Amino acid sequence: MKTLLLCMLLLGAPLAQAADRLTEENIGAMYAQLxxxxxxxxxxxxxxxxxxxVRIRIQAPSAMGGDMEMDKRQYRELLTQGWDGVDDYRLEVEIQQIDITADGQSASVRDLTRETLRIQGSEVEASTLETATLQLLDGKVKFSRIDGIIQP
Known part of the structure; x- marks a missing residue:
């Protein structure tokens, strides 16, 4: 099993040119930019x-707001509101598996995402098991679906 731990300092440079197929390298670079x-x-x-x-589905304990399903507009609202009161935010993504289709136009990625945020002096941590579907659209790696299960 390949493990790839990405952080803000890794692979931060944007992709130099449009891709004609998905690879582990351009997927990893997109995750680093994200x-x-x-x-x-x-x-x-x-x-x-x-x-x-894009469709985003998150399964969460009821104490954390319960299950959610969002489109891109709703996800924009969630991020905007969610980060509004956050003093510090850290994100780590450990890619556990990448499966690229034979034609290189789509892929499935399984990862463990760890988020740490500081709100009014208190630190909150969350881990999410995610399965993402990626597509190559106009030469760029894009998420078309994300399914996440927040770990208690």
């Missing part, structure tokens, strides 16, 4: 890695 944007609390920077038709 992480950097998230740690900067840059909502539009995060959303640029999502297709316009």
């Amino acid at each position: 992480i950097a944007a998230a740690q900067d609390k840059n909502v539009e920077g995060v959303l640029e890695h999502m297709s316009d038709e």
